[in-house]
Amino acid sequence: MANRNIVEANLEAVKELTSSGAGTLKKCFQCATCSVVCPLSSDTKPFPRKEMIYAQWGLMDRLVGNPDIWLCHQCNDCSLHCPRGAKPGDVLAAVRRYSFTKYAFPKFMGKLLGDAKNLPYLLAVPIIIMIILLASIGHLNIPEGKIVFSKFFPLIYVDALFITVSMLAMISAGMGILNFWKDMNKNSNIWMPSMGLIPSIISAATEIFGHNKFKDCGVNKDRYSAHLLVFYGFVGLFITTNIVLVLVDFFHIETPYSLINPVKILGNVSGIALFIGITLVALNRLKNKDIITTTSYDWAFIGMIYALVITGILTEVTRLAGIAFLAYLIYFIHLVVVFYIIAYLPYSKLGHLLYRTVAVVYSKYSGRRSEERRVGKECKSRWSPEH
Ligand code: SF4
Ligand code: SF4
Structure with a gap:
């Protein structure tokens, strides 16, 4: 029998995110428009569609140690183009706040x-x-x-x-x-x-x-x-x-x-x-x-x-x-x-x-930024806020 990956939702984390600015999180239906418009996205590391589903499931271990979450400079181009109003820019800001609690000392x-x-x-x-x-x-x-x-x-x-x-x-x-x-x-x-x-x-x-x-x-x-x-x-x-x-x-x-x-x-x-x-x-x-x-x-x-x-x-x-x-x-x-x-x-x-x-x-x-620069420029040329 093939190995199965069982993913368990962390509802506490989802609750924490929704109460700290990510109230629109559950509207995402994974169309990936955000990954197309985001200037950080690259062919090999599309962003932030997959981060949206991690957040919907509360898979915080995949989010808090992820440098992309911090590279996001909250330009909100993704939120403008999201057809569902899921506001990925806000969701990532809430994930950054959550990360603060995890890394805070004490x-x-x-x-x-x-x-x-x-x-x-x-x-x-x-x-x-x-x-x-x-x-x-x-x-x-x-x-x-x-x-x-x-x-x-x-x-x-x-x-x-x-x-x-x-x-x-x-x-x-x-x-x-x-x-x-x-x-x-x-x-x-x-x-x-x-x-x-x-x-x-x-x-x-x-x-x-x-x-x-x-x-x-x-x-x-x-x-x-x-x-x-x-x-x-x-x-x-x-x-x-x-x-x-x-x-x-x-x-x-x-x-x-x-x-x-x-x-x-x-x-x-x-x-x-x-x-x-x-x-x-x-x-x-x-x-x-x-x-x-x-x-x-x-x-x-x-x-x-x-x-x-x-x-x-x-x-x-x-x-x-x-x-x-x-x-x-x-x-x-x-x-x-x-x-x-x-x-x-x-x-x-x-x-x-x-x-x-x-x-x-x-x-x-780690070389993440060089990919982004190459592909991000192509994405920018395909999209503008007027589209
Ligand atoms: S956040 Fe919006 S644009 Fe991104 S995948 Fe979800 S529905 Fe699509
Ligand atoms: S807000 Fe962040 S995730 Fe959204 S387009 Fe801008 S940099 Fe990308």
Whole structure:
């Protein structure tokens, strides 16, 4: 008798996917239109039709260690052309969220961050930690005189807190990514990498810094500039923070800096870029709401980015206006938001960037990306959003 493969549906996983943005999943009738239009699809690795049936059956072991899930940049060309309205772009976004829970380290953090209802508890953590820290050094009051934030929260404590939090986030992200890499390796059985690891990393970094893949988007082509602004806004703020750290800790050049100081200009320009970028992201989602589902998880992330930028701007404005109580209060809130973004990065939408980068590196390393480039171009020439 021939060997039989018995496939068991995982209904729990299906339920989890449908409740996190993949509510249209069961509409798919496997016509493969999505695999024809997707710029990632190739002759030998068509995508995402088979991923749709894996998701319908809840076969998550075939999905979570699959780099294609992360190579998908949610252009939603597939969702536009799907004749059943099954929204494969949304389904893949839900699979990525599910993967976060699987790779999260520690696991409960993935679950906590996966549900926007937990936002108040997650925000309470930095609030409590910082209040205890300020109380223990006797700084739980509004300092007298000129507004200088280090009089309220001494920089040595700010540095110690945020360096610790950053290191913990890096360890968590590193553990998740290591397990993701192992799963991708297990699923693809590469015995001969097509490219060395270092050239793969360089090539992936070039692609990500240039946001080249976003230029392939049809329906969602506005995402290119929106994501570019968000990405470089964060890069600029990261560089600014580190320059300030070096200037204060190593050269003893104390803050605040004047508005025409190059470091200040870099910080302000990056903040404005982030504000414009996240506004374009939100508008783009609202404009395409029939094709893209925006979950409370997505809105929570957008809200936190707004909170970061707005509290950053108001901190500066109230300091310049000399309104001490408001300036120190908003500075405190700003630090809470920064803590939230850094500490929960491995489990949030920002963590997607890490997983996507690793998936792009892996796909180049394994030769997946060269097939896609060859065949994807042919598919693009056959289809356009007008068809
Ligand atoms: S998701 Fe839509 S386009 Fe893709 S196979 Fe299913 S029904 Fe067809
Ligand atoms: S959203 Fe775009 S990249 Fe992702 S599967 Fe659909 S067509 Fe492909």
